[in-house]
Amino acid sequence: MTEPxxxxxxxxxxxxxxxxxxxxxDVDLDIRRGEVLALMGxxxxxxxxxxxxxxxxxxxxxxxxxxxxxxxxxxxxxxACAAGIHTVHQIINDGVVQQLTVAENLALDEICRPDxxxxxxxxxxTARARDIQAILGxxxxxxxxxxxxxxxxxxxxxxxxxxxxxxxVLILDEPTSSLSExxxxxxxxxxxxxxxxxxxxxxxxxxxxxxxxxxxxxVVMRDGRTRAEFVRPLDFDGIVHAMVGHRVGEGGRExxxxxxxxxxxxxDFALTPTSAPFDLDLxxxxxxxxxxxxxxxxxxxxxxxxxTAAPHAGTVTIDGKPFRAASPREAxxxxxxxxxxxxxxxxxxxxxxVLHNMTLPFLRHFSRLSLVSPDDERRAAGGQVxxxxxxxxxxxxxIGSLSGGNxxxxxxxxxxxxxxxxLILDEPxxxxxxxxxxxxxxRLRDTAAGRATLVICADLEEATEIADRILVMRDFSVVGxxxxxxxxxxxxxxEISGAGTHATFA
Amino acid sequence: MQTPSPNPAAPTAAxxxxxxxxxxxxxxxxxxxxxLIILAVMVIVFWRLEPAFANARNLFSILQAVSVTxxxxxxxxxxxxxxxxxxxxxxxxxxxxxASSYVxxxxxxxxxxxxxxxxxxxxxxxxxxxxxxxxxxxxxxxATLGMMFLLLGLQLIPxxxxxIAKGMTLSDGSxxxxxxxxxxLALGRYRLFDLIPLPVIIMLVAAVILWVFMERSRHGRxxxxxxxxxxxxxxxxxxxERYKIAAYMISGLFASVGGILLAARxxxxxxxxxxxxxxxxVAAALIGYAVLGAKKPNVFGTxxxxxxxxxxxxxxxxxxxxxxxxxxxKGLVLVFALLFTFGFASSQRR
Numbered sequence: 001m002t003e004p005x006x007x008x009x010x011x012x013x014x015x016x017x018x019x020x021x022x023x024x025x026d027v028d029l030d031i032r033r034g035e036v037l038a039l040m041g042x043x044x045x046x047x048x049x050x051x052x053x054x055x056x057x058x059x060x061x062x063x064x065x066x067x068x069x070x071x072x073x074x075x076x077x078x079x080a081c082a083a084g085i086h087t088v089h090q091i092i093n094d095g096v097v098q099q100l101t102v103a104e105n106l107a108l109d110e111i112c113r114p115d116x117x118x119x120x121x122x123x124x125x126t127a128r129a130r131d132i133q134a135i136l137g138x139x140x141x142x143x144x145x146x147x148x149x150x151x152x153x154x155x156x157x158x159x160x161x162x163x164x165x166x167x168x169v170l171i172l173d174e175p176t177s178s179l180s181e182x183x184x185x186x187x188x189x190x191x192x193x194x195x196x197x198x199x200x201x202x203x204x205x206x207x208x209x210x211x212x213x214x215x216x217x218x219v220v221m222r223d224g225r226t227r228a229e230f231v232r233p234l235d236f237d238g239i240v241h242a243m244v245g246h247r248v249g250e251g252g253r254e255x256x257x258x259x260x261x262x263x264x265x266x267x268d269f270a271l272t273p274t275s276a277p278f279d280l281d282l283x284x285x286x287x288x289x290x291x292x293x294x295x296x297x298x299x300x301x302x303x304x305x306x307x308t309a310a311p312h313a314g315t316v317t318i319d320g321k322p323f324r325a326a327s328p329r330e331a332x333x334x335x336x337x338x339x340x341x342x343x344x345x346x347x348x349x350x351x352x353x354v355l356h357n358m359t360l361p362f363l364r365h366f367s368r369l370s371l372v373s374p375d376d377e378r379r380a381a382g383g384q385v386x387x388x389x390x391x392x393x394x395x396x397x398x399i400g401s402l403s404g405g406n407x408x409x410x411x412x413x414x415x416x417x418x419x420x421x422x423l424i425l426d427e428p429x430x431x432x433x434x435x436x437x438x439x440x441x442x443r444l445r446d447t448a449a450g451r452a453t454l455v456i457c458a459d460l461e462e463a464t465e466i467a468d469r470i471l472v473m474r475d476f477s478v479v480g481x482x483x484x485x486x487x488x489x490x491x492x493x494x495e496i497s498g499a500g501t502h503a504t505f506a
Numbered sequence: 507m508q509t510p511s512p513n514p515a516a517p518t519a520a521x522x523x524x525x526x527x528x529x530x531x532x533x534x535x536x537x538x539x540x541x542l543i544i545l546a547v548m549v550i551v552f553w554r555l556e557p558a559f560a561n562a563r564n565l566f567s568i569l570q571a572v573s574v575t576x577x578x579x580x581x582x583x584x585x586x587x588x589x590x591x592x593x594x595x596x597x598x599x600x601x602x603x604x605a606s607s608y609v610x611x612x613x614x615x616x617x618x619x620x621x622x623x624x625x626x627x628x629x630x631x632x633x634x635x636x637x638x639x640x641x642x643x644x645x646x647x648x649a650t651l652g653m654m655f656l657l658l659g660l661q662l663i664p665x666x667x668x669x670i671a672k673g674m675t676l677s678d679g680s681x682x683x684x685x686x687x688x689x690x691l692a693l694g695r696y697r698l699f700d701l702i703p704l705p706v707i708i709m710l711v712a713a714v715i716l717w718v719f720m721e722r723s724r725h726g727r728x729x730x731x732x733x734x735x736x737x738x739x740x741x742x743x744x745x746x747e748r749y750k751i752a753a754y755m756i757s758g759l760f761a762s763v764g765g766i767l768l769a770a771r772x773x774x775x776x777x778x779x780x781x782x783x784x785x786x787x788v789a790a791a792l793i794g795y796a797v798l799g800a801k802k803p804n805v806f807g808t809x810x811x812x813x814x815x816x817x818x819x820x821x822x823x824x825x826x827x828x829x830x831x832x833x834x835x836k837g838l839v840l841v842f843a844l845l846f847t848f849g850f851a852s853s854q855r856r
Contacts, residue, residue, distance in 0.1 A: 328740060
């Protein structure tokens with residue numbers, strides 16, 4: 001597999017500017033047949049722009065792109081597709097039509113062909129869809145509406161559609177960010193199969209485990225340039241260094257805070273009628289990470305604490321007083337704050353500024369007789385911007401103008417404005433570059449005194465970075481807890497995957 | 507909620523370090539002030555063509571004509587802010603007109619009771635709309651469309667489909683004994699300093715109060731947040747359902763005030779008045795999106811939008827334009843305003 005195939009795409013001296021931002025600078029890159037090229041870099045490193053030039057969304061300012069030796073200059077994504085370059089974008093919902101069925105989505109290109117038949121027979125669409133999913137060996141519910149599918153299935157539909165064109169080059173942008181382990185494994189197998197068939201694959205991901213599994217070659221971008229190239233065996237520390245420059249290594253911290261007074265006491269807690277009841281204590285000053293596979297019940301557990309779901313049985317006390325919230329509002333009033341997974345849908349108001357997004361839950365504290373005091377509000381938000389090193393020209397810019405990592409910092413800053421008893425963060429590092437991840441982790445630990453902190457996090461590298469204690473959830477129950485001191489990763493992994501099935505977690 | 511200073515497209519003057527950002531372009535200027543400039547130009551043109559247009563009395567009668575539409579438009583702005591819609595405002599106003607007439611003419615009651623009954627009805631209709639949408643989970647357009655038809659019929663039932671006027675024959679053969687009180691009629695006809703119509707003052711006061719509520723209060727902020735991302739707002743701890751019901755109640759309340767002013771001006775319970783109110787008010791609120799480049803429902807924009815429509819219609823009437831030309835021009839203005847808002851403005855996002 002390490003043997004480099006013939007070059008499909010040859011990029012030389014590529015440049016792209018947006019106003020004053022030089023997003024891509026003198027990039028040279030070869031993409032080869034039968035090879036998985038991992039394109040890596042922190043948020044804002046220029047990966048997305050490079051990909052958008054390749055797939056015809058943006059024209060380059062200068063430089064050449066050759067496919068099989070012939071120079072090309074795509075003016076639209078359609079032209080790129082015609083040349084055999086297909087892209088599955090990170091935001092899946094942009095790539096599928098929610099209202100149509102799975103079959104119609106799979107056969108969408110067929111349906112939309114300008115020279116296609118005037119009337120479409122359902123049978124023909126279904127037949128075409130069957131052919132397409134056969135390429136992947138998928139068994140999707142063809143008759144269901146796309147909107148009824150989970151994120152992972154939507155992702156598979158988008159990928160299947162791209163593959164139906166028999167691409168020369170397949171570009172996958174963060175394809176595993178919403179997939180479960182099993183689904184990701186299926187995708188990996190598929191990618192390996194495509195590689196064997198000679199497709200060139202460009203794989204963009206923050207997840208080191210994906211890269212470890214798949215990549216034949218890794219190219220790291222930083223500040224618009226390609227900084228380093230690695231071939232198998234990949235030097236992962238080298239990759240991280242190339243991505244974040246000098247910043248890595250600052251993440252070192254004193255180990256294991258023991259935690260003070262117990263804040264949250266959970267007793268005989270059963271999430272479902274069939275799950276095993278468990279007890280749990282969360283203490284002041286301690287950062288506890290809850291890990292486990294997707295579908296293990298981590299988010300469901302958090303939902304029970306935040307008032308968006310009810311447990312089957314069990315009691316929760318906070319500071320010795322019984323706690324039961326029927327809504328987020330009640331939970332917040334009792335001092336339980338939560339930053340949800342998927343910040344775009346669950347946390348941020350796209351039309352709002354950084355300031356207004358940050359203060360949304362606590363407007364009452366910044367207002368008198370319902371009138372918001374702009375000064376108080378600005379002071380609070382300004383403090384968080386400084387403490388979290390949020391990069392924004394002012395707090396009045398729209399939230400969408402910030403990078404993913406900075407948006408995530410705004411979400412965290414929001415919940416640090418007021419003191420709380422329990423802070424829950426669900427996957428706070430999703431789509432966040434390593435620099436921002438370290439800032440967030442540091443701030444989380446710096447503010448941890450005086451409250452209990454529960455972080456839901458599937459990635460063990462991320463987990464060990466911030467945790468004092470790691471809890472493992474499986475089958476809707478907490479099955480184990482480990483102090484970060486003297487942590488045995490093997491034992492942890494065994495617990496996550498369930499005894500005897502270690503293999504799923506490499 | 508959005509303070510006027512930082513337009514995302516236009517760098518603020520107080521950012522000398524950001525010299526690399528593009529300058530304030532002609533396009534930015536057009537997006538921001540285009541509609542206000544057209545309004546000014548329109549006033550000047552009408553004035554040049556017909557000098558009587560610009561005398562104080564005519565200008566105030568434009569405002570008076572606008573005030574009912576503006577009140578309804580202000581109400582619908584609140585429902586637009588939560589990404590909802592209220593199609594029942596026109597018939598809520600008509601309902602209020604008929605109810606006030608009924609209370610005074612047929613039930614022979616006083617001004618205060620008539621006004622209170624209307625306000626209560628307006629708020630109750632809004633509450634019903636809200637409950638249908640929030641608890642009944644009916645999409646806003648459909649729920650309020652249903653309510654619109656329901657009210658159109660309901661308001662005619664007590665009188666058997668006839669207009670209510672002083673001395674009208676009742677179903678039992680006797681004549682109605684009551685009449686519109688002078689105090690009630692004054693609500694629609696009194697002019698302060700013999701110049702400024704009372705409805706204009708009521709509308710302006712309502713607009714200012716609503717502006718403060720929407721732009722400066724935390725409740726207004728939460729309403730906009732619900733419109734932007736309902737789930738995120740709920741998870742931030744806001745009682746979203748209550749806010750949504752309240753938004754429809756505000757809409758109903760404003761519509762009923764509009765109905766009262768209309769009844770006081772017309773002086774009879776006319777079954778046909780208020781038929782064009784819905785579309786005119788919605789147009790005003792939508793034109794408001796384009797004012798100052800707000801790109802969202804906003805109180806100031808809605809007021810300007812109502813003024814815009816009113817000025818246009820008054821001017822065209824003075825110039826003896828036929829009635830169908832008015833609708834045509836209204837449509838044209840709306841399409842251009844929406845183009846300002848969505849077309850030009852979005853093309854500059856990258």
